[in-house]
Amino acid sequence: MRTRLFLLLFVMAGLVVAFAPLPVPAATPQAQTFRMEAGQFAYSPSELHVNPGDTVTIQLVSTDVVHGLYVDGYDISIEADPGQTMTLTFVADKPGSFRFRCNVTCGAMHPFMIGKLTVGTNNLLFRSVGLVALAVMGVIISIKQKT
Amino acid sequence: MAKIELTRGPFIKNALKSRYPQLAVFVIMLVGYIFAILAGLTGTPVGSRNFSIVFVWIAWWAILILVAVPFFGRGWCAVCPIPLPGEWLQRGSVLAPHDKRPKWLNLRVPKIFRNIWLQNISFLLLALFSSVLLTSPNITGIVLAVMLFGAIGLSTIFERRAFCRYLCPVGGFIGLYSQTAPIELRIKDKQVCATCEGKPCYNGSQAGYGCPWDVFPGGLTRNTYCGLCMECIRTCPHDNIAINLRPFSADLAKPSTRLDEAFKAFIMLGSAMIYAGVLLGPWGVLKDAAYNVGTNAWFIYAVIFLAIIFVILPGLFTLGILQTKSILPLKRRFASLATALIPIGLMFWVAFSLSFVLTNASYILAALSDPMGLGWNLFGTANAAWQPMLTSVLAPAQTLALVGGLIWSARTAQKAANEVKVSSIPVIVYCLIATLVMLWLLL
Amino acid sequence: MKRSELLSRILIMLAIVGAVGTPLYVWSQTPLVHAQMSENGGWNPDILRVEVGKPLHLKLTSDDVMHGFAIGQMDVDAVDVEPGKVTQVTLTFDKPGIYTFYCTRWCGLNHWRMRGTIEVNGSNSEPQPASAPLYVSLNLDIDAPHDAPSVPNDQPSAIRGQGLATELPLDLSAEYYRSHSPYQAFIDLSNTSLTEAQRWDVVAYLWRSNTTKESLANGRQRYTQNCAACHGENGAGDGVFADDLKAAGDSSAQTMAGAQDMKMQTPANFSNPTRILGASPALLQGKILRGGMGTGMPMWGAIFAEEQIWDLIAYIYSFQFEYHK
Numbered sequence: 001m002r003t004r005l006f007l008l009l010f011v012m013a014g015l016v017v018a019f020a021p022l023p024v025p026a027a028t029p030q031a032q033t034f035r036m037e038a039g040q041f042a043y044s045p046s047e048l049h050v051n052p053g054d055t056v057t058i059q060l061v062s063t064d065v066v067h068g069l070y071v072d073g074y075d076i077s078i079e080a081d082p083g084q085t086m087t088l089t090f091v092a093d094k095p096g097s098f099r100f101r102c103n104v105t106c107g108a109m110h111p112f113m114i115g116k117l118t119v120g121t122n123n124l125l126f127r128s129v130g131l132v133a134l135a136v137m138g139v140i141i142s143i144k145q146k147t
Numbered sequence: 148m149a150k151i152e153l154t155r156g157p158f159i160k161n162a163l164k165s166r167y168p169q170l171a172v173f174v175i176m177l178v179g180y181i182f183a184i185l186a187g188l189t190g191t192p193v194g195s196r197n198f199s200i201v202f203v204w205i206a207w208w209a210i211l212i213l214v215a216v217p218f219f220g221r222g223w224c225a226v227c228p229i230p231l232p233g234e235w236l237q238r239g240s241v242l243a244p245h246d247k248r249p250k251w252l253n254l255r256v257p258k259i260f261r262n263i264w265l266q267n268i269s270f271l272l273l274a275l276f277s278s279v280l281l282t283s284p285n286i287t288g289i290v291l292a293v294m295l296f297g298a299i300g301l302s303t304i305f306e307r308r309a310f311c312r313y314l315c316p317v318g319g320f321i322g323l324y325s326q327t328a329p330i331e332l333r334i335k336d337k338q339v340c341a342t343c344e345g346k347p348c349y350n351g352s353q354a355g356y357g358c359p360w361d362v363f364p365g366g367l368t369r370n371t372y373c374g375l376c377m378e379c380i381r382t383c384p385h386d387n388i389a390i391n392l393r394p395f396s397a398d399l400a401k402p403s404t405r406l407d408e409a410f411k412a413f414i415m416l417g418s419a420m421i422y423a424g425v426l427l428g429p430w431g432v433l434k435d436a437a438y439n440v441g442t443n444a445w446f447i448y449a450v451i452f453l454a455i456i457f458v459i460l461p462g463l464f465t466l467g468i469l470q471t472k473s474i475l476p477l478k479r480r481f482a483s484l485a486t487a488l489i490p491i492g493l494m495f496w497v498a499f500s501l502s503f504v505l506t507n508a509s510y511i512l513a514a515l516s517d518p519m520g521l522g523w524n525l526f527g528t529a530n531a532a533w534q535p536m537l538t539s540v541l542a543p544a545q546t547l548a549l550v551g552g553l554i555w556s557a558r559t560a561q562k563a564a565n566e567v568k569v570s571s572i573p574v575i576v577y578c579l580i581a582t583l584v585m586l587w588l589l590l
Numbered sequence: 591m592k593r594s595e596l597l598s599r600i601l602i603m604l605a606i607v608g609a610v611g612t613p614l615y616v617w618s619q620t621p622l623v624h625a626q627m628s629e630n631g632g633w634n635p636d637i638l639r640v641e642v643g644k645p646l647h648l649k650l651t652s653d654d655v656m657h658g659f660a661i662g663q664m665d666v667d668a669v670d671v672e673p674g675k676v677t678q679v680t681l682t683f684d685k686p687g688i689y690t691f692y693c694t695r696w697c698g699l700n701h702w703r704m705r706g707t708i709e710v711n712g713s714n715s716e717p718q719p720a721s722a723p724l725y726v727s728l729n730l731d732i733d734a735p736h737d738a739p740s741v742p743n744d745q746p747s748a749i750r751g752q753g754l755a756t757e758l759p760l761d762l763s764a765e766y767y768r769s770h771s772p773y774q775a776f777i778d779l780s781n782t783s784l785t786e787a788q789r790w791d792v793v794a795y796l797w798r799s800n801t802t803k804e805s806l807a808n809g810r811q812r813y814t815q816n817c818a819a820c821h822g823e824n825g826a827g828d829g830v831f832a833d834d835l836k837a838a839g840d841s842s843a844q845t846m847a848g849a850q851d852m853k854m855q856t857p858a859n860f861s862n863p864t865r866i867l868g869a870s871p872a873l874l875q876g877k878i879l880r881g882g883m884g885t886g887m888p889m890w891g892a893i894f895a896e897e898q899i900w901d902l903i904a905y906i907y908s909f910q911f912e913y914h915k
Contacts, residue, residue, distance in 0.1 A: 037830075041434055041435070041438075042429070042430075042431020042432075042434065042435075043429070043431070046430065046431060047429050061830060062830070063830040063831075064698050064830075065627070065697050066656035066695050066696065066697070070535075072506075073538055073539065075538075081695055081696050081815075081819075082696040082701075082819040082829075082830045082831065083814060083815070083817070083818030083819030083823065083829055084814055084815075084818060084823070085823060096542075097542075097590060099429075101506070104656055105193060105195060105196075105655065105656070105672070105673035105674065106656070107654055107655055108194065108279070108438065108654075109278065109282060109434055109438050110195070110282075111282070111503065111506075112278075112425075112426045112427070112434055114427060114428070114429055115429045116429045122590065124542050124543070124590055125586060127546075128546045128550065128586045129583060129586065131546070132549070132550055132553055132579060132582055132583060132586065133579075135553055135554045135557070136553070136557065136575060136576075136579045138554075139557040139558070139561070139575060140572065140575065143571065143572070170598060174601060174602060174605050177605065177606065177609075178605045178608070179609075181606060181609040182609045185613045185614060186613060189614065189617045190613075191651060191653065191674045192653045192654070193654070193673040193674030195673075195674060196673065196674025196675065197674065235602075240595060241595065241598045241599055242592075242598055243592075243595075245591070245595075517675075517676075518613075519613060519616075519617060520651060520674040520675070521616065521617065521620045521622070521676065522622075522649055522651070522675075522676025522678070523616075
């Protein structure tokens with residue numbers, strides 16, 4: 001009976017950690033511009049950080065061959081030839097961590113040409129860490145109970 | 148939860164006993180495999196538009212790691228085409244045995260190789276070159292051909308499926324992870340085997356061949372080395388062999404104490420984490436190092452890769468378990484507790500694979516219509532655009548897999564720790580830290 | 591042998607032969623023209639042959655990155671040649687000769703070297719000799735330095751120049767424009783009562799009169815697609831390959847008969863008045879046609895038609911002069 005209660009408690013705690021709405025920091029959205037170089041097989045800078053609601057402009061400069069930029073989650077993309085900087089502008093209305101990747105085959109390692117865009121905080125990562133900690137706590141408690 | 152015998156009803160049992168359904172699947176797989184070799188060697192060098200890369204490293208890999216291994220254990224081995232030409236030559240038949248068998252050497256594999264160390268090494272060889280292998284059709288074609296002809300060669304020298312049991316890089320890890328699967332092949336009644344004369348399940352008979360996997364079915368207690376080839380179901384004169392549905396990871400209740408298997412667990416854990424960082428991370432310098440085989444950067448990458456797998460991960464693990472006091476030798480504790488790494492290892496691979504499979508699965512449509520990049524359009528999908536799938540679901544799915552894997556490993560650690568009479572806490576903490584690292588790398 | 595065994599063996603053999611034979615056969619029947627980065631071999635094959643008047647069907651594919659295909663000095667739309675995909679092109683040539691095909695999407699530092707030839711055989715008419723380009727008939731040494739001894743302090747404006755030029759006896763002909771550098775035109779105006787700045791404005795106006803808005807737009811597009819990668823999107827010699835060119839030059843021992851300045855180097859800076867105002871259109875045309883002889887500047891003679899080169903040159907001067915508001 002007690003085990004059932006603990007299990008229920010942990011499941012509920014898990015649901016809270018996974019789904020409870022987190023306070024959104026009140027940052028005023030601004031316009032941010034990034035000059036991003038793309039070369040085989042990485043972006044520079046390869047990690048971008050913006051706040052939710054920002055209007056993000058990425059100037060894609062290809063430095064060797066034709067590259068693209070596709071943003072997971074936002075499903076938007078551009079491609080740029082060397083010598084022709086192309087611009088992608090969007091509003092970062094979805095918070096979280098998103099990978100961006102090349103969508104013009106640019107050589108062997110093209111499928112792994114990846115960067116990371118973080119809008120606000122990577123809440124999913126924190127929730128996962130919370131769930132993991134909760135899970136381990138639960139397991140250790142159940143071990144202690146048995147011994 | 149009890150076991151449910153799937154072969155109780157005649158439909159499934161006869162479908163498995165008959166050689167024809169199996170042969171049909173074999174032919175399809177062999178044709179696909181050979182075509183993959185040829186497409187790799189003669190088709191376009193662009194991986195995303197070549198059948199060999201798309202169907203081996205995206206389609207087949209996805210089915211293997213997301214479906215076949217977690218749910219069917221060594222189910223892939225049941226249909227794999229690699230051993231077939233060699234085995235048909237070795238047996239002198241593609242269906243039931245003949246009276247006259249061809250005289251091949253049929254040597255027993257030397258004792259020193261009868262473990263999975265060769266498989267650990269063959270997997271690591273592929274792993275160190277994986278960036279090149281996964282992206283170059285001709286390299287994939289060559290590796291597939293080498294495995295096929297290697298298996299044929301070994302079949303003419305050694306008995307049974309020597310390649311599959313002792314050399315195949317894939318078999319090494321799906322054997323280890325098959326312990327988590329909810330199906331198994333076991334005998335029904337030990338007494339029947341005790342009084343069985345001749346043991347045709349192992350030695351063969353007119354109805355079928357002795358176990359190609361060099362396993363005595365009567366002694367099978369875990370899935371690791373049974374390739375689900377169904378020969379023993381055909382040869383057993385007492386109908387004493389069954390395929391059962393059972394709880395997940397039932398085999399891990401009695402953990403193995405083999406060192407080769409323990410290191411396999413570390414190899415898989417380490418390589419999943421390294422790939423998550425190198426291939427899916429934003430650090431271009433790592434990708435260059437991994438891809439440019441032969442350069443100084445690659446040597447450093449290879450050394451670090453091997454150091455993580457053979458020194459850092461097992462070393463930290465050993466430090467952790469040294470804390471606990473026990474009368475049992477360290478080696479036994481190490482190997483036994485390392486089985487707890489099997490569930491998280493599997494889930495690490497599931498989480499890692501989900502990312503590149505969902506991102507690139509759309510290539511499958513194009514590869515079906517234009518498998519060699521020659522401008523065909525067999526099914527009208529040759530110009531299907533690249534479009535990542537289910538991207539909003541990916542990160543939560545990875546989280547579920549990793550958290551679920553951790554809980555699963557923690558429970559496995561408990562059982563393993565009970566067997567060797569130590570605390571499971573160090574192993575659980577180890578799994579926790581590994582999971583946190585993997586979450587950070589993937590999310 | 592039992593019948594089932596025999597049939598099974600036949601089935602397997604047929605399946606294997608099919609699996610091996612079909613792709614090999616089709617592959618051998620599909621001649622492709624492979625596009626590869628220059629560093630990986632360039633076009634393969636790089637010599638194609640056809641009879642005059644007969645259609646040439648080409649199946650183009652890229653083996654590595656995004657490429658393009660076009661024929662030099664022919665009014666044929668460029669097509670993209672995508673990695674792993676096949677692009678079909680049919681060409682018909684009216685005149686015999688050797689045509690150059692080239693890559694139209696930047697594919698690395700040596701993109702411009704990615705060229706091949708199409709030999710069109712046919713009628714027995716004699717090949718017509720081409721006329722010598724202007725720099726040859728003017729006897730210009732296009733490798734000699736051409737710095738303008740003095741330059742304007744501010745950017746000259748053709749709009750202001752237009753107002754000033756009404757009273758002047760200006761030679762707005764193409765012959766004068768093409769054979770004189772802006773500095774020379776500036777000197778030729780010294781017999782007027784204008785200030786130096788005003789004379790530069792008139793030169794700007796003279797330069798603008800020898801082109802049109804449409805030509806400038808064409809020149810701009812040609813520049814963006816062919817020149818910006820090295821010379822920079824704003825003409826400052828700071829394109830994405832500028833550093834690589836300099837590094838290649840520094841590490842190479844390639845010099846032309848002791849001429850250090852003929853090794854690979856940073857591309858010319860078109861926003862540098864000293865260098866550009868001292869160069870006549872004929873000189874720039876010479877450099878574009880003939881290339882840089884080891885400096886890394888490509889030779890475009892087989893690629894661009896004459897009108898296209900004049901448009902490009904007009905655009906290059908627009909880095910120096912203000913033409914329109």
